[in-house]
Amino acid sequence: MDVSVRDRLHRRLVDELTAGGALRSTEWRAAAEAVPRHEFLRGGFFRRVPGEGSRVAWRPVEENDCEWLAGCYTDESLVTQIADSIRPEDVRGEILREPTSSSTLPSLVLRMLEEARIEPGMSVLEIGTGTGYSTALLCTRLGDGSVTSVEYDQEVAARAHRALATFGAHPALVCGDGLRGHPGNAPYDRIISTCGVRAVPAEWVRQTRPGGQLLVPLAGWLGAGELVRLTVQEDGTAAGPVLAGGVHFMLARPQLAPPLGLLPDLSGGEERCASVGGDVLDDWATRFVVQFAVPGAQQLRLSTDGRDERVLIDVENESWAALHEVDGRWTVRQGGPVALWDAVEAGLGRWHAEGAPGLERATVRVTPESQSITWRATTTPAPPAP
Incomplete structure (x- = not known):
């Protein structure tokens, strides 16, 4: 070197x-x-292989590779283990498994x-x-x-x-x-x-x-x-x-999401008009807030009868919500003991009641029993003296 x-x-x-x-x-x-x-x-370490689609491939960069040292001193995260045990020296070519440790x-x-x-x-x-x-x-x-x-x-x-x-x-x-x-x-x-x-x-x-x-x-x-x-x-x-x-x-x-397993029958449940559409989950800050309302929910997209649906599933309590849009209006179907989208709308309602402030105004509180998010008021400057 x-x-x-x-x-x-x-x-x-x-x-x-x-x-x-x-x-x-x-x-x-x-x-x-x-x-x-x-x-x-x-x-x-491993580098991600450029490509399209949901399947992510990784290739090893070993110490004797010319790009190893430069990579060590680049401001980027570097995957060091895949699938709980696979190291760069274990791989020739590419691997399609999930990273489990990184720098x-x-x-x-x-x-x-x-x-x-x-x-x-x-x-x-x-x-x-x-x-x-x-x-x-x-x-x-x-x-x-x-x-x-x-x-x-x-x-x-x-x-x-x-x-x-x-x-x-x-x-x-x-x-x-x-x-x-x-x-x-x-x-x-x-x-x-x-x-x-x-x-x-x-x-x-x-x-x-x-x-x-x-x-x-x-x-x-x-x-x-x-x-x-x-x-x-x-x-x-x-x-x-x-x-x-x-x-x-x-x-x-120990806190990784459980496998979704066999999906529930999403054709049943109770259906209503949604006051909040499924596309709100495209926004990072909204997803962060929603995670406090439905901490056990995972999201996926499905194509059902020719229409795209946004689906939330809570494996632990066997609850689900499926949303689709027609002519700008969203409909939700929900099943299981917990109405997931009702909880999402309630959580977002509290946030929007505060004016949907940025996350820099958020406060997290942790007790032995719960975890919650609230919003700090903005500081209003005092009026000038007469």
Whole structure:
């Protein structure tokens, strides 16, 4: 490896992240300069193969490929594992399976570390060690003894452990279900999740000291995710703002959507005119809001009797809603114990009653029993003095 080329690529990436606003503080810039990303991508990564249609193919980029080093120092997410166990060295040609682990784009990693408001002396729990790159950044800033990181996948955890040891970092590394946190080193001042979650686990809140914060990519099965920064209260609840901007993380594996299986009979159910059309789900912010109203729903499109239908299905409670449009008017049929589209319309109704504000005005509140979204009022400037 040409060290001068590597160093030039590394410096260029750090400069780009600074210019783009992901790096805002001298402390995190120094950490980014100290941690070589390529050391956490040994063994290669996968690149998406350009193409059309829903089937996504991936091809391996191994260390001996000329594009490997440049890819390591490009601001993009790099898939490192497919189908729970397949690594780049295992594949020749292309593969059509789903990614299960990746190295998040550096700008988002560092944005999250900046947004977490971490200071020296704080103890941090990281959920999702992944390649170990973000763990190394935390160790560089805080010291190994202040960092605990939990990884679900044994093979991924082992690779991260080797990469961190090579770098010279020795935090507390745990292989287990990150949704349970790690009570052994609690309480923490900060918890940062590097995987998406549908619901913030109560264990995370309990393991954070009052006044401490959680930075979490909150997502759902409708595909919209946002970072939220929650402050833990004395009563065991947590609340805080949505840091709007849209993020996409792989969901924690225990929270992945269940298979749809055999679809229910969508020709039955009760039919009515819909006050909100199915096309509202084309909008990212709307989907994020809807996920609070129907957290178990998945979306698909079907062609039925020559017409296109938008369908929501909640596998767990065996409920569904199917919508179609004729001459600009939407009709919905619903079946099962929960009227899914009624819940969608009610949730969106509360949002629209507030004027459908942007997600930057949203506050998420988490209790041991529930998770909800509300809207902060805009600040009206005081009238000028007479």
